[in-house]
Amino acid sequence: xxxSYLYKKNASSIYGLSVVCGEVCLNLKWxxxxxxxxxxxxxxKGVLFNYDxxxxxRKNVVSFATEAAEIDNIFRDIKNDLERRPLFWEQLPxxxxxxxxxxxxxxxxxxxxxxxxTEALRHYHNVVVTMENTLPSSFSQxxxxxxxxxxxLLVQKNGLEVEIEALKRQKKQYKWVIILSLLVAIGLxxxxxxxxxxxxxxxxxxxxxxxxxxxxxxxxNKNQAITTxxxxxxxxxxxxxxxxxxxxxxxxxxxxxxSVLDNVAQQIPVYISSMVLKxxxxxxxxxxxxxxxxxIYPRIEVYSLVEGNVxxxxxxxxxxxxxxxxxxxxxxxGYSYKDEETLSKYKKQTxxxxxxxxxxxGHWRNGSYRIEVWHKGKLLYEKRFTIxx
Numbered sequence: 001x002x003x004s005y006l007y008k009k010n011a012s013s014i015y016g017l018s019v020v021c022g023e024v025c026l027n028l029k030w031x032x033x034x035x036x037x038x039x040x041x042x043x044x045k046g047v048l049f050n051y052d053x054x055x056x057x058r059k060n061v062v063s064f065a066t067e068a069a070e071i072d073n074i075f076r077d078i079k080n081d082l083e084r085r086p087l088f089w090e091q092l093p094x095x096x097x098x099x100x101x102x103x104x105x106x107x108x109x110x111x112x113x114x115x116x117x118t119e120a121l122r123h124y125h126n127v128v129v130t131m132e133n134t135l136p137s138s139f140s141q142x143x144x145x146x147x148x149x150x151x152x153l154l155v156q157k158n159g160l161e162v163e164i165e166a167l168k169r170q171k172k173q174y175k176w177v178i179i180l181s182l183l184v185a186i187g188l189x190x191x192x193x194x195x196x197x198x199x200x201x202x203x204x205x206x207x208x209x210x211x212x213x214x215x216x217x218x219x220x221n222k223n224q225a226i227t228t229x230x231x232x233x234x235x236x237x238x239x240x241x242x243x244x245x246x247x248x249x250x251x252x253x254x255x256x257x258x259s260v261l262d263n264v265a266q267q268i269p270v271y272i273s274s275m276v277l278k279x280x281x282x283x284x285x286x287x288x289x290x291x292x293x294x295x296i297y298p299r300i301e302v303y304s305l306v307e308g309n310v311x312x313x314x315x316x317x318x319x320x321x322x323x324x325x326x327x328x329x330x331x332x333x334g335y336s337y338k339d340e341e342t343l344s345k346y347k348k349q350t351x352x353x354x355x356x357x358x359x360x361x362g363h364w365r366n367g368s369y370r371i372e373v374w375h376k377g378k379l380l381y382e383k384r385f386t387i388x389x
Contacts, residue, residue: 002018017078023091023092045240047070104127105127109130109131167208167215171205181197271380280361291362296356297352300351309343310375311338312338312353314335314336314371315336364387365387
């Protein structure tokens, strides 16, 4: 099964991610959103992809082969995330060899169509299920909005600068008007009329100067707004780089810790932190009395550094020494019995070991006892206990 998320930037640019699985995904909506988020996270990191000024994803490298390490990181992250959700998958239906290789059907995804998709796989060689979502991510919307606002502010700034230049030209023209008015006034009007005209022109020039000062204030405010938006964008870039660095440090420390644990596992693959006992119908941890004894059942808390089946060899010591089975071959040499348990790596587990004793109550006499747990010839845990009268 091929599952792909495609991001169509324009008619000639399409980016995306594809995964090839040997099982059918039962939650396509989750898988779609997961692949979409993975592409956006990659764009935020800016190694293979990044966001342009229009808030759209674009390729950031000439050849993906030059960033093989980053591609390998993305592959491991996707593989681990898919394997952690086994309930989202089921086996492919048996292949029907009678179905032509050219048979094909296209389906539009719906939350209620899981059975329909599975049924189509039985009757068509090619089943294409599509899901469309044109909503951009919140981060790409923010980038687009900030760039749009910045462009609008630049346009306003340019317009104001044009107006200022026009006002400056008008101011020069008024100066020539004053000179001409003075020349005309010498021959046509009296000195009083001349002074009146000069005062009026001075008032007009002062008004123009006030308008220019107001426009300069507006331009200053717009420039401050542009600077603020640029600082926000730069801060976001620094935050993204910091997150990327912290993630790389965590991944390195995790790899080192796993390496140390793997080395420890060579010497101590299993660690037992505690043990409690019970007999018959009693509870773990209860005081054990001889009259109630049948089988003695150990329960242990285990930390495992290995994965799979582990053999625990048990030694059960009575006041008379090591207890072994009277049936030949039932007790391993030097031990009372053996238990095989399945353990998970790097996890704490509670393991219920098999019991040792007999069916009839009163099987064990009162006295001091000891139980030991061994693995590959090494003593893992020892517990002494008393059976009371």
